[in-house]
Amino acid sequence: MRGPLLLVLECKHRIWLHIQYDIGGEPLRYSRRISMISIKSPVRYKRRRPKSATSTTSTTTTTTATATHRFAPELSKSSTPFLHQGQHIMAGHALRTRRLPNEMFYIIIGNLGDDRDITSLRNTSLVCHDFARTSRAQIYREINLEEDLYVASTLHAFDRFCDLLREPQTAYIGRYVQILHTGGSIDDSSSLDFILRNLPSLKSFKIKEPTPRDFQVMQSRLGEKTASLRVEFVTLYDSESFQIFRTMIESLKGLKILTLVNILTLNSHPKTILPRSLEVLSLSCMGGDLAGLIAFEATTRNLSLKTLTVRYADATYTSSLFWETFGSETMEVALDVSVPGLYFPDLMRQTKVVLSCFQQREMIEFFTTMIPEVPEKLDEICIDFNPSSESIDPKFALPGGRSDYLWAELDKVLAQRHRQGMLKRLCFRCTKRDHLYNIGGSLSPTTDAMDRAILSRIRTLLPVSSAEPSSFVEVDSDTKVYEPRF
Secondary structure (H helix, E strand, O other): OEEEEEEEEEOOOOEEEEEEEEEOOEEEEEEEEEEOOOOOEEEEEOOOOOOOHHHHOOOOOOHHHHHHHHHOOOEEHHHHHHOOOOOOOOOOOEEOOOOOOHHHHHHHHHHHHHOOOHHHHHHHHOOOHHHHHHHHHHHOOEEEEOOOOOOOOOOOHHHHHHHHHHOOOOHHHHHOOOEEEEOOOOOOHHHHHHHHHOOOOOOEEEEEOOOHHHHHHHHHHOHHHOOEEEEEEEEEOOHHHHHHHHHHHHHOOOOOEEEEEEEEEOOOOOOOOOOOOOOEEEEEOOOHHHHHHHHHHHHHOOOOOOEEEEEHHHHHHOOHHHHHHOOOOOOEEEEEOOOOOOOOOOOOOOOEEEEEEOOOHHHHHHHHHHHHHOOOOOOEEEEEEOOEHHHOOOOOOOOOOHHHHHHHHHHHHHHHHHHOOOOOEEEEEEOEOOOOOOOOHHHOOOOOOEOOHHHHOHHHHOHHHHOOOOOOEEEOOOOOEOOOOO
């Protein structure tokens, strides 16, 4: 055999196993599709003389597999423990000794993990034990126990997950879970206690309709390791339940991101509820009492808060006292503009704002009307479009018709405000949304295909603003995942 044996795993959307070798000066090649994944990694093997065909040919293998086995003795049926049972590469033959370095496995799995391509990760884990081990941290990183209303199930997802953690064969899953979403009310707080006790790496937790007992479990199990917490649909109907909620929040010494959705409190006594470590606070459908508590806290404590994310409607109807007392000039505000209000919120002390919105034509009209009403001090604006292809208005950025007129009007407004010295910076982004800053609307997690083409058209759509001597228009195509700051 002349030349090295070459094993190549390659291609764009699927994995093929290529064995390439030279025999008598003629190159031969064997290819077999083994999974749906994107890998491209060449590995060289030592040359060996082929064994005789009679000693290695299996009566159950196909002709192609037999020829491959004859000329690639490194592939031996004795190495099948290297694969999961039932996963046969090259008709039941596998590498006798592993030649891919650990770094190669981690690079491959890491690239898939960055894209959260769960389907490819699962398929990759079936190739061999090494892929299975290295992919576990990515596959089980995020667990969603929210019930699907369209899928009939005789066993609650919460209970099924408990069973997995109890079984010796699957208990290892708990070591890898960093993000946990629970849905609906939990019937038994002891099950929640069991799950949280068996997730030592948990960093982000979401819970709906928790009871005071659930708050007590969270206080005892989450502790300083939790960096992100999302609580939805809670009514703190008396001082006792409010105190339990407050104690739980204060116990999370390492909490950086807190999201409160539909939290109603009937306790109007001013009390502190936010941990000092908090950097990002997201609020949706907040009642007046909760807004008052947060405003009180802003006036009595030095908070490390960097960003406040709220729905545009909430920000509009919240009293000016809230904005006067809450935050500082260094704190940024992010607004979900899924449903535009009639006027701009009273952002008294902020100089920057992030506006999250869908790619809809009414957004162009809204910005044209709203920007002249922005407080003079607020001179840095970031417009971050939701990239979900299903939510895009087909006529949003296409030339011709009413869209051209709307973009031209917005262009005039932006250029005029810049010349007046009241708009120093206008940044456009189009980023994928995740669970961290989800308050619904345009900040809901992106689950379908993304379309970021709008970024390549901005300067064409806003020619006057883009041509200003000191151009204030920025197009940020590097930021791929949503951040409430810019």
